[in-house]
Amino acid sequence: MQHGPAVRRRKLGAELRALRTLAGLTSGQAASRVGWHQSKVSRIETGRSGVKAADVHLLLDAYEVKDAQLRQLLVALAGADDRGGRHHWWHAYRGLLPPAYRDFISLESQACRVRTLETNVVPGLLQTPDYARVVTRAALDGLPDEQVDALVEVRLARQDVLRARRPLRLSVILDESVLHRQIGGAQVLAGQLKRLQEAAQLPHVRLQVLPFAAGEHKGLLGSFVIFSFPNIADLDVVVLDHLTSSLYLERKEDLQAYTDAFNSLLGQALSPEESTDHIAGIGDGA
Structure with a gap:
């Protein structure tokens, strides 16, 4: 570790x-x-x-x-x-971004594939500006408005990896609770749910919802991200976020354990098509 x-x-x-x-x-x-x-x-x-x-x-x-x-x-x-x-573009924000976040962005920008389980919030690569602003302000309470705006700019700039000539392949498993959590209120959440439906249509994005009906599952212990890279097979790394830092797991047994957990959760999640319909249904009822 x-x-x-x-x-x-x-x-x-x-x-x-x-x-x-x-x-x-x-x-x-x-x-x-x-x-x-x-x-x-x-x-x-x-x-x-x-x-x-x-x-x-x-x-x-x-x-x-x-x-x-x-x-x-x-x-x-x-x-x-x-x-x-x-x-790299994020160096313009060097004085604002902690080293762990800069390092995360660096890995993300060079990855060819990202697999992530999110149990609390929509992943940053799929957040709307309004949703990102609320999440940033909640995580960094007391930060001046201009710094919050800059951090939102960073989060949105990260999303360029999904629009690149060779876009990042993103596979997301979202716990259903994320879709119901009233982050920013009903209007912000409605916009975020619409954004998820749009992202799910991209050929390089696979979005699946882990429904409440799945009951207990391996993701109950928390969110994680698995980065994979081109040309170097053993460069894969798992990232676990904490309040003040991130931990990187790169032992083969750790990578295998998290890969197995992710694959297991895929089997419990709704299919991409069912997930899109489920998100739309929640949005219609909001």
Whole structure:
């Protein structure tokens, strides 16, 4: 169980080590190619130290890695791409966003697939502006209006991953209680339910409702998110949110347990078509 930066360092180091081996280089030879001491390469590969995006570029060049998507993912794991002063969009909010949230957004922006169980609120990628504002204000009571507005902007900007040329594949299981919770009042909830119906029509979004009738289920202990990434099969990570931090689970047994739980919940949930109809019915009765 680790925090996001530690997970990213370990995953990035393991992948760089695999690429070095594939290139037929020892750690000493790799260090010589980029003008470093061998110990720096070792520290990076074991995840004991962080690595700048520019240094990842140097190593990937030394290993003659041409795959643009793989390069982009590995650079993202290191953090912002600082070559030429380019940064990811969320760095404009660096002073406002806690590190754990920035790390979550970074992983989300590079994921190819997200599976999530939500038991309390609509996931951020599907929230309306009004719903997002109420949730943000409730979670961060006392925050000035301008900071709340900025955080809502961040939440809405995150949703661009669903509109990208290669959109994120999103699979959501919503506990039925989320659909009835009067967040923001009847009007805000009605708008949010309509948004869910619209999102469910997207080919890369799968939305299923876990009905009250399902009774006891594996999701009773709380929400979770499973990130999956292109090109690197063992990069998957589970994220558990807490009030002041997030925990990242990346051991194979943890990943398997949460994957099995998610698949089990899929079997208890309504089908996507039934879920859309169910949401529409709740909206009509609101």
